[in-house]
Amino acid sequence: MGYKGSSENFLNKSDVSIGDTVLIEKNDVSYEGILLDRSEDADDGCIVLKLDSGYNIGVNINNATIGLIEKGDKPKISYKPVNIEYDDKKLDISIISTGGTVSSIIDYKTGAVHPVFTAEDLLRSNPELLDLANIDVKALYNILSENMKPEYWVNSAKSIADEVTSGADGVVVAHGTDTMHFTSAALSFMIKSPVPIVVTGAQRSSDRPSSDAHLNLINSVGAAKSEIAEVTVCMHSTLNDDYCDLHRGTKVRKMHTSRRDTFRSIDFEPLANVKEGKVSYLLNDFKKRNQEDLVLNNKIEEKVAIVKTYPGISSEIINYHIDKGYKGLLIEGTGLGHLPENLLDSIKRANQEEIAIVMTSQCIYGRVNMNVYSTGRKLLNAGIISGKDMIPEVAFVKLAWALGQSSNIEEVKNIIQTNLAGELNEKSSTKYFLN
The missing domain is CATH 3.40.50.40 (Rossmann fold)
Incomplete structure (x- = not known):
């Protein structure tokens, strides 16, 4: 457990453990939520709660009281087995995972986010994807996006081209958000495609109720079924879990460190909105499905x-x-x-x-x-x-x-x-x- 010193004593006195639902009262304000573990180097005088809204808060224990509402288990991630059956009435969408928060979980020992999922776990944690299309998943890399290199753009473009050549009707690239707009630009120049190529990610990892990973993935698969045969970025449009914007891959930028609607079109506007996997076109000036043959040109100068x-x-x-x-x-x-x-x-x-x-x-x-x-x-x-x-x-x-x-x-x-x-x-x- 990451709690020690005064915070550990505070919890032990009330016989409260990680995973319990508790009520904390302080200065005439009350907070109800699940007690979470925390990083080992966190402030000794604070504890962490997950609220019903899905957000985590830190509460200073000074002048606070805590009471047990319900005993619980330490939060963990588990998935039911997924029954995958091919449906010839659905389009074939390939998901290529490069890592990042969209395929990450929290390490409760350190408080850090780590890209530990395999690509297949994207299906286990998002079985609804199978309602939209036949999904094939591949893990190309398992890195956080700050570790992306130009040589990885080259390999990603080759992997996407291989999927298109093999018959994919669309490709989704799961990617970390920090350098996503670099990668979407690189793929835009390296590939001409007859099918959509959609890059997506998440600002918050999949084990958090406030995660944007699920909605972004669902809508990215919907975008990969669309008529927009360009490289695009599909991410939250607003702070709410309502719909995503589909941005042109060369006109998009990450504009905020933590907001879920961080990606914005620059000197342009989104090509479409995507809600529950359904695309609403905002512009008609885009390359259409099957308008171009597949062309791969991924030569690049790294210096x-x-x-x-x-x-x-x-x-x-x-x-x-x-x-x-x-x-x-x-x-x-x-x-x-x-x-x-x-x-x-x-x-x-x-x-x-x-x-x-x-x-x-x-x-x-x-x-x-x-x-x-x-x-x-x-x-x-x-x-x-x-x-x-x-x-x-x-x-x-x-x-x-x-x-x-x-x-x-x-x-x-x-x-x-x-x-x-x-x-x-x-x-x-x-x-x-x-x-």
Whole structure:
């Protein structure tokens, strides 16, 4: 048990154990819930309750009383066996698991989330998926998304292509949320597909009643049955468990550390809403099912970095990447796409050494335009490539992919500034900006 010292004495005096339903009263406020274990390094004076709403709260025991309502067992996860029968009237959907919170549980000893489920456990914990489609599951990786690497994008794209070639009518990729928008962008450039490819995840693990994993998976399978044959991201639309938004894979970004509706379309709007596995189309400008043949092009250059400009930035940072043999740099500039003038010589050096540099903006919304001010024009003359209105993370991935196609700077520039997967808007619009 993670409780010790004062918190352990507090529980022992009332003969309360982990898993019991208890009532805590403090300062004329009462809390009823299940007593949970906690991490071993947690505050000694706090205990953790799971409320009926599904949320966990910490309560300081100072001036508090606790009473037993009902004895219970330590929370654990168990699943009934799943009877899988093939139905030729349903579509065949493949789920590829790469890990992340969507396929994770809580380690009550440490309080940490670990990706310990196999891909098959996604079916055991979400048997309703079988009501929507014939489901085939594969575990490609078992990692948290901060450990994602470009080489994993390459292998993920190959695995998806294999599933499509084998007859899958749609593919769902279970992924950690922290780098999901990097992966959705990479897959968007690497694969042209006749069927939907849907990336999904969860902000809260499957053993929590407040988890978003179940709804996201259900609606992602529904999206994989749709007519939208693009790479998309399917995640909670609101804080409630009502429906999901289906975002274009090159126009989406994680915007909050913990909210379940963290993913938002940037300078665009969702392609569709998905509720109970049923898709409601919001736009009709998307690639349709069976419109394109399967094409896999997953060559990528890994020696690409992101540099974020800031007041006082030194040219040493640009020179470092040149000296280390980087083939491309993605710059998050200020405003319309600016860098301090003290970096100009380093930018010119990079251009002379045929290192591609793409400019985006830290502003997230809006379009880079380096023709407005003199600094921007100097940067263009020094060889910087405008990233137009691409999200920085998308432009980073596209640059790495473009350098996998060609080492010629002019060809790379042409790829960067050509709309390939809906990553570029023809015109700017303020209507997408979040008020």
